[in-house]
Amino acid sequence: MSAPARAPQDRAPVQPRLGAVGTARFVWRQLTSMRTALLLLLLLAVGAVPGSVVPQEDVDPAAVVTFREEHPVLAPWLDRLSFFDVYASPWFSAVYLLLFVSLVGCVLPRSRQQWTAWRSRPPRTPSRLERLPEHRVVTAPTEPSPLVAAGGALRRRRYRVDVRPDAPGAATGSVAAERGHLRETGNLVFHLALVGLLLALAASSLLSYRAQVVVPVGQGFSNTVARYDTFDPGAWVAPDDLPPFAVGLDGLDVEFEEAPGSQLGAPRDFEAQVQVVSPGEETREDVIRVNEPLHAGGAEVYLAGNGYAPVITVTDAQGRVVYSEPTPFLAQDAAYTSTGVVKVLGSLPEQLGFTGAFLPTAVIDERGPRSIFPDARDPLLLLTGYRGDLGAVNDGLPVNVYELDTTSMDQLTTDEGAPWSVALRPGDAVDLPGGLGELRFGYPPGAAAPGGAATAAEGDPLPRFAGLTVRHDPGRVPALVFSVLAMLGLVASLFTARRRVFVRVGPGEGGAARVEVAGLTRGEDAGLAAEVDALARTLGSSAQDQARHPAASDRTTSQPAVPQPAAPQPTASQPAASEPAADAAPDADGSPAGSPTSTSTTTTRS
Amino acid sequence: MGESLAATSNLLVYSAMTVYAVALLAFALDLSGRGRTAAAPARQEALVGAGAGRGSAPVRDDAETGVRRRAAAVGVSTTWLALALHTAAVVTRGVSAGRVPWGNMYEFTLTGAAVVTAVFCVVLLRRDLRYLGVFVVGPVLLTLGIALSVLYTESAQLVPALQSYWLVIHVSVATVSSALFVIAFSLNVLQLVQDRRERLAAAGRPPRRGRFMERLPGSEELERAAYRLIAVSFPLWSFTLVAGAIWAERAWGRYWGWDPKEVWTFVIWVVYAAYLHARATRGWDGRRSAYVAIAGFACILVNWGVVNVFFPGNHSYAGIG
Ligand code: HEM
Numbered sequence: 065m066s067a068p069a070r071a072p073q074d075r076a077p078v079q080p081r082l083g084a085v086g087t088a089r090f091v092w093r094q095l096t097s098m099r100t101a102l103l104l105l106l107l108l109a110v111g112a113v114p115g116s117v118v119p120q121e122d123v124d125p126a127a128v129v130t131f132r133e134e135h136p137v138l139a140p141w142l143d144r145l146s147f148f149d150v151y152a153s154p155w156f157s158a159v160y161l162l163l164f165v166s167l168v169g170c171v172l173p174r175s176r177q178q179w180t181a182w183r184s185r186p187p188r189t190p191s192r193l194e195r196l197p198e199h200r201v202v203t204a205p206t207e208p209s210p211l212v213a214a215g216g217a218l219r220r221r222r223y224r225v226d227v228r229p230d231a232p233g234a235a236t237g238s239v240a241a242e243r244g245h246l247r248e249t250g251n252l253v254f255h256l257a258l259v260g261l262l263l264a265l266a267a268s269s270l271l272s273y274r275a276q277v278v279v280p281v282g283q284g285f286s287n288t289v290a291r292y293d294t295f296d297p298g299a300w301v302a303p304d305d306l307p308p309f310a311v312g313l314d315g316l317d318v319e320f321e322e323a324p325g326s327q328l329g330a331p332r333d334f335e336a337q338v339q340v341v342s343p344g345e346e347t348r349e350d351v352i353r354v355n356e357p358l359h360a361g362g363a364e365v366y367l368a369g370n371g372y373a374p375v376i377t378v379t380d381a382q383g384r385v386v387y388s389e390p391t392p393f394l395a396q397d398a399a400y401t402s403t404g405v406v407k408v409l410g411s412l413p414e415q416l417g418f419t420g421a422f423l424p425t426a427v428i429d430e431r432g433p434r435s436i437f438p439d440a441r442d443p444l445l446l447l448t449g450y451r452g453d454l455g456a457v458n459d460g461l462p463v464n465v466y467e468l469d470t471t472s473m474d475q476l477t478t479d480e481g482a483p484w485s486v487a488l489r490p491g492d493a494v495d496l497p498g499g500l501g502e503l504r505f506g507y508p509p510g511a512a513a514p515g516g517a518a519t520a521a522e523g524d525p526l527p528r529f530a531g532l533t534v535r536h537d538p539g540r541v542p543a544l545v546f547s548v549l550a551m552l553g554l555v556a557s558l559f560t561a562r563r564r565v566f567v568r569v570g571p572g573e574g575g576a577a578r579v580e581v582a583g584l585t586r587g588e589d590a591g592l593a594a595e596v597d598a599l600a601r602t603l604g605s606s607a608q609d610q611a612r613h614p615a616a617s618d619r620t621t622s623q624p625a626v627p628q629p630a631a632p633q634p635t636a637s638q639p640a641a642s643e644p645a646a647d648a649a650p651d652a653d654g655s656p657a658g659s660p661t662s663t664s665t666t667t668t669r670s
Numbered sequence: 671m672g673e674s675l676a677a678t679s680n681l682l683v684y685s686a687m688t689v690y691a692v693a694l695l696a697f698a699l700d701l702s703g704r705g706r707t708a709a710a711p712a713r714q715e716a717l718v719g720a721g722a723g724r725g726s727a728p729v730r731d732d733a734e735t736g737v738r739r740r741a742a743a744v745g746v747s748t749t750w751l752a753l754a755l756h757t758a759a760v761v762t763r764g765v766s767a768g769r770v771p772w773g774n775m776y777e778f779t780l781t782g783a784a785v786v787t788a789v790f791c792v793v794l795l796r797r798d799l800r801y802l803g804v805f806v807v808g809p810v811l812l813t814l815g816i817a818l819s820v821l822y823t824e825s826a827q828l829v830p831a832l833q834s835y836w837l838v839i840h841v842s843v844a845t846v847s848s849a850l851f852v853i854a855f856s857l858n859v860l861q862l863v864q865d866r867r868e869r870l871a872a873a874g875r876p877p878r879r880g881r882f883m884e885r886l887p888g889s890e891e892l893e894r895a896a897y898r899l900i901a902v903s904f905p906l907w908s909f910t911l912v913a914g915a916i917w918a919e920r921a922w923g924r925y926w927g928w929d930p931k932e933v934w935t936f937v938i939w940v941v942y943a944a945y946l947h948a949r950a951t952r953g954w955d956g957r958r959s960a961y962v963a964i965a966g967f968a969c970i971l972v973n974w975g976v977v978n979v980f981f982p983g984n985h986s987y988a989g990i991g
Contacts (some may be wrong), residue, residue, distance in 0.1 A: 368920065
């Protein structure tokens with residue numbers, strides 16, 4: 065990769081002329097210079113780091129809240145620097161937008177140059193080929209024409225070839241050939257694909273939506289905003305026209321590590337069995353696993369979490385069943401110590417609310433109640449209750465289903481006036497204090513699940529729930545396409561050697577032709593010598609020593625009878641071959657580098 | 671069976687470390703010059719003259735100079751032996767858990783170190799990079815020490831998010847790429863040292879300490895070697911990045927989410943892209959681009975040693991503790 069042959073925008077800026085145009089041109093040249101690109105790249109790297117150290121609003125909002133509480137002095141300062149939202153911050157955006165402006169400004173002129181280069185003929189044949197880094201002379205018969213043979217051989221080696229006879233039809237003349245345009249083309253494709261990738265990312269963020277929903281086994285959801293617990297649309301998404309489909313959760317299999325040790329209780333396998341209903345299609349059965357989302361209605365459905373939804377039944381003071389359904393409790397730790405909320409809207413005389421914990425494998429000791437294993441080995445439901453007005457839910461306003469607004473409620477107390485609390489196992493039922501009714505862990509006795517229990521799962525007092533994430537992202541396919549293009553361009557650019565090879569055919573001794581083969585490379589190219597050797601060997605049928613170069617004869621005399629070492633050790637007098645790791649060499653074209661030429665055809669090296 | 675295999679794996683790691691130590695010693699001996707004997711002084715002289723004419727590094731090739739480097743030969747064969755033991759340790763570890771051997775930090779480190787040695791051995795088949803022996807085997811040995819003492823985790827199955835063929839694709843390419851970066855890093859550091867010595871020598875104050883550096887190639891050649899490794903590694907790292915995004919899309923429903931591990935993978939990529947630019951920027955010599963490459967490697971270390979352990983994120987599978 066030689067800088068000299070490269071991009072004119074690299075040139076040291078000329079003194080800025082006065083005037084707006086001059087200044088603008090100066091700024092533009094600065095912005096599109098390699099040095100600026102380098103600086104901006106380094107800035108981009110540095111700028112990305114804080115987002116991994118400080119919790120991010122977008123990634124983990126809960127962690128941001130905790131962080132603010134723990135660092136009350138620091139947090140306002142970090143806020144001012146947008147450190148909680150680094151990747152959408154003005155300064156981070158400025159860096160990458162400038163970088164891409166620079167990139168476009170740099171790549172477009174180069175693309176134009178490359179376009180002309182593709183269509184132009186290989187360069188003029190230098191008059192003194194012996195001055196090029198690689199040079200061989202061989203003798204060849206005049207029939208068939210060495211000029212034509214050289215052209216053919218070079219074309220076969222995928223060179224762009226220009227055959228230039230001294231006079232039309234003459235046997236003497238030169239051939240100019242060049243290859244490796246792919247290097248610059250690859251580089252341009254790479255950089256342009258990065259622009260495409262940026263646009264795809266923008267499309268993703270504007271046009272995608274992401275929703276989360278908690279679904280107990282035996283229930284389902286439809287793709288509507290109303291049904292989702294959270295819904296994050298991109299700026300250009302109309303929430304009203306989500307594609308219609310529905311998913312029912314038939315079952316959820318969960319496995320945990322049972323072997324004692326540090327991994328005890330670690331999750332091992334999750335699988336959800338679902339039914340998918342889309343308009344115009346037959347209902348189909350499918351499964352969702354952690355790395356295998358479900359495709360439905362142009363969206364993907366991911367299994368993001370799971371937990372328990374104990375069935376809770378509340379009978380009010382008048383003996384009516386006012387609440388009876390699986391109620392998701394969200395896991396707070398690896399052993400699924402979970403918390404949840406029950407809101408009983410229809411109870412009389414007052415509304416009721418309960419909060420508490422569910423412990424799949426309960427332990428209550430000096431550290432308080434908690435679960436020690438994520439599977440339901442000894443399930444326990446701990447609840448306290450409130451009576452009064454549940455607040456905003458009653459007005460049909462959106463509220464968090466996992467929070468109880470107790471501002472207009474009173475905590476239930478025992479007859480002694482202490483806060484009322486209960487611990488229930490599946491099937492247990494207790495009376496609420498003050499004759500408010502009854503609370504049960506399970507469906508009401510005798511009654512099956514609402515809608516008539518058809519399966520055992522629906523009568524189960526402790527079904528699991530699946531936390532599902534629904535995502536639709538029209539930018540992801542373009543993003544992938546541009547990434548792949550970028551990688552192809554990158555590989556082409558890094559591993560293509562740029563070479564020029566010239567052949568000159570002139571009159572030789574005894575009616576034969578004297579054929580010179582010479583090559584030069586731009587940048588590093590460990591395979592050039594071998595290529596020139598091979599060409600010389602192909603073209604020269606009968607070898608003859610001519611015009612021995614002093615260096616070459618030196619070596620021959622210093623080790624007259626010793627054959628050249630076959631091992632790929634670099635030899636001191638061969639610059640191109642003395643590079644280490646030529647196999648890993650990005651410029652090597654696969655030809656074995658550096659093995660000295662076989663003695664039969666080649667004679668001269670300069 | 672899993673447990674006894676895991677124990678076998680540990681035993682193999684210890685054996686590999688012992689053999690590595692021998693290799694390290696042999697390579698060091700070679701660099702000190704004590705492991706070398708001159709075989710054909712007359713021939714050596716003629717060719718030293720030719721090499722010196724180009725003003726490059728001191729001559730180093732035994733085929734050419736007639737220097738027999740017995741210690742280096744021992745170093746190479748013991749490194750191969752260590753690699754065999756090390757590979758066996760990796761394989762038994764994988765079999766003991768019934769999956770690919772990179773499900774947690776310990777295994778990732780163990781496997782990564784083996785890949786570093788393997789890459790070095792493969793390059794040795796084609797090029798004489800024996801001068802690098804100390805600077806590859808040394809770090810590998812150190813890494814294994816850290817793996818056993820700090821990162822060790824019992825062999826176990828994977829959490830569901832890791833159960834994917836993307837684990838095989840993404841992590842194996844990341845490992846090979848990191849291994850290449852490790853070796854390139856050694857070369858870059860040596861390049862800087864050599865460069866300093868050359869400048870001192872040019873200023874008429876040849877450095878007195880670190881004579882062994884004279885047995886290494888010149889800074890320009892070290893620079894080129896480092897570049898070539900990075901140029902191979904960079905596309906692999908790009909692939910790692912893209913494969914990671916594809917996997918994230920399948921596992922978490924978004925292909926890019928600025929999770930700490932993603933951030934650092936991206937940072938590493940950008941820094942090495944900056945290195946490639948630095949090399950092509952006029953006015954930036956090999957020394958300054960080497961600094962950028964070393965910064966890139968520092969990011970790799972952070973990604974491995976700090977992010978996995980201290981920054982919580984979706985990638986928190988380190989399983990330490
Ligand atoms: C998003 C920002 C950029 C990234 C990630 C990036 C990345 C890269 C990479 C990886 C290479 C080496 C591979 C190859 O030769 O194809 C490269 C080369 C190059 N880039 Fe960029 N680049 C960026 C922006 C720019 C800008 C703004 C310029 C213009 C000033 C530029 C000009 C070049 C040139 C001229 C080369 C060729 C260097 C050579 O041949 O050694 N790049 N870039």
